[in-house]
Amino acid sequence: MYQRLEPAEAMNVGHRALVAYQRADGRLSIHHSQWGALGWQLLTTCRPNSPFGGNNDWEAPVHEAIVDGEEPDPPNVPDTPVDPHPRTVVADLDGLTGQFDFLEYEACYVVSRSVDVRGFQPLWFARALPDADPVGDGALVSLRRDRDPVEDAARLTAWFRGVADTMVAMQEQGALTDDAVQTHLRERCREWEADGREVYVG
Template sequence: MGHRALVAYERPDGRYDRGYAQWGATDLSLRHRITAETPFAGGGRNGRAKGTNERDERWRPAVDPTPQATALTFEDAVLFDYRTFEAFFVVSLSWDVTAYLPLWFGTTIDANSDAGALVEVYDEADTRDARRWFRATRAVVRDMVGEEVLDAADAIDYLDSRVTEWAGDRREVVFTR
């Protein structure tokens, strides 16, 4: 399955090209590996070829150089299935890379998959702590929806406010709905 990540590269026109990295969320290392010299974060050998015992020794970049989507507004770049990706990176024109943890606000399996927030994270330990806090908070909210104390819209509003409060001034938060 991989530790999937999306990478939004800022363009000179203020829009973004969004790329995919199968193992990009692993220890958030893309944050340090994407540079002007290595725009697709270097790479490595692929390992075993699918369905064979032979090695696939082709070098592959960490971020697929063919974008999934191009010329997106920032608002469109951050719309994706928050259940599927473990990290989101934004690369500025000056090659500053910001790492975000996608937090899905869904309280039921059929809830809107792009409702959530991107919370800035700094390293693997910070990511683990943020994920643990959010999972516990969302579990309580899910129980409240299951007991019909909150409806889905109120649950999203509540999670929105809790994430805002938790993040405070320490980190950037980008909300989607």
């Protein structure tokens, strides 16, 4: 089951990111990064010899244990951008979106077993649906590798705001119900697949 941060921890200043490490069994080990969303830094700081972004000797064997589905043994207070202690495990990327906290996290990363890192921009449906659940009611859209990640994420966000605001206006005119808005948002987000992106909708 997905574990949210405790309220006191959630109030800490930061640019929080959720980091999902792919395991050999196909599942994902879920980790927290307090500042990982800042400038999409984990796209470059997480590497095969430094999977948690800290350039420590212990990182590679800890990551290997996580990939193998074993209990990792990192330091109790690790000095790494990504906390190597797993918070939970989810079945796959589709399952990750359904349990992603769009209110808590500003960015999502998926790290392959060979530490190939992909960035995903979260798009929370609450902009058009005030009753949207922070956990699950949104989409994760991958960033393009051939573009600046900050600019690409901003582009996705600006596009989504335009779509959501249009839906709000149509809803206020009585042209759309909440269910229709949610369906339309899901369909519009999936259109990004035609741009060579991965899209996962909660």
